[in-house]
Amino acid sequence: MTPALLVLASGNAGKLREFHQLFAPFGFAVRPQADFGVADVEETGLTFVENALLKAREASRLSGLPALADDSGLEVDALNGAPGIYSARYAGEPKSDARNNARLLASLAEVPEGRRRARYWCVLVLLRHAEDPVPLIVQRSWEGEILLAPRGEGGFGYDPLFWLPDHGASAAELTAEQKNRLSHRGRALQALVAAMDGGQGER
Ligand SMILES: O=c1nc[nH]c2c1ncn2[C@H]1C[C@H](O)[C@@H](COP(=O)(O)OP(=O)(O)OP(=O)(O)O)O1
Numbered sequence: 098m099t100p101a102l103l104v105l106a107s108g109n110a111g112k113l114r115e116f117h118q119l120f121a122p123f124g125f126a127v128r129p130q131a132d133f134g135v136a137d138v139e140e141t142g143l144t145f146v147e148n149a150l151l152k153a154r155e156a157s158r159l160s161g162l163p164a165l166a167d168d169s170g171l172e173v174d175a176l177n178g179a180p181g182i183y184s185a186r187y188a189g190e191p192k193s194d195a196r197n198n199a200r201l202l203a204s205l206a207e208v209p210e211g212r213r214r215a216r217y218w219c220v221l222v223l224l225r226h227a228e229d230p231v232p233l234i235v236q237r238s239w240e241g242e243i244l245l246a247p248r249g250e251g252g253f254g255y256d257p258l259f260w261l262p263d264h265g266a267s268a269a270e271l272t273a274e275q276k277n278r279l280s281h282r283g284r285a286l287q288a289l290v291a292a293m294d295g296g297q298g299e300r
């Protein structure tokens with residue numbers, strides 16, 4: 098299935114910017130859920146995949162279009178996997194990247210360099226319609242370490258604290274093109290598009 102038009106089931110401006118860049122080469126149109134009056138759903142799942150399904154289903158139902166949702170977050174080993182599926186709300190409501198980053202640094206204040214390993218997860222769910230019983234699902238991670246202080250101005254969310262030892266940069270110090278090539282989201286989307294083009298049966 099290569100739909101002519103896809104709704105992006107997200108209200109996150111950083112994600113939407115990355116998806117627009119990532120989809121540009123593939124030649125089908127994507128529109129944010131806000132264009133169809135879709136508001137954020139309550140993310141009541143206990144896994145990224147459950148939350149992504151809830152978001153995609155709601156956006157598809159209200160738009161009448163195929164929908165792609167991204168549920169993502171940061172898993173920090175020294176915090177037993179927190180903030181995980183709660184990454185967006187780590188410092189409470191309303192969601193705030195600045196307060197989330199401050200809480201992450203405070204939570205890791207006693208954890209030395211070398212023990213600050215973490216990874217981003219991105220789960221993408223594509224529904225052909227709201228009652229699609231065969232969602233297309235891909236999950237990818239991106240390994241890094243949590244810095245002692247923020248670096249860089251790019252990206253969004255936890256990127257200024259997400260250090261990439263192999264690149265000698267934080268995720269916020271990469272160009273948009275570099276981040277999209279390396280990231281959990283960029284690689285998940287490549288895999289999703291490959292699966293849409295016939296990798297998973299007759300879609
Ligand atoms: O590449 C990334 N660079 C930095 N931070 C990131 C990234 N990817 C996910 N994250 C963080 C942001 C947010 O704290 C959480 C996602 O939460 P998540 O519920 O999936 O998104 P959201 O509520 O911001 O928007 P929406 O649900 O409408 O898509 O993980």
Ligand SMILES: [Mg+2]
Nearest residue numbers: 137140168185
């Ligand atoms: Mg969310």
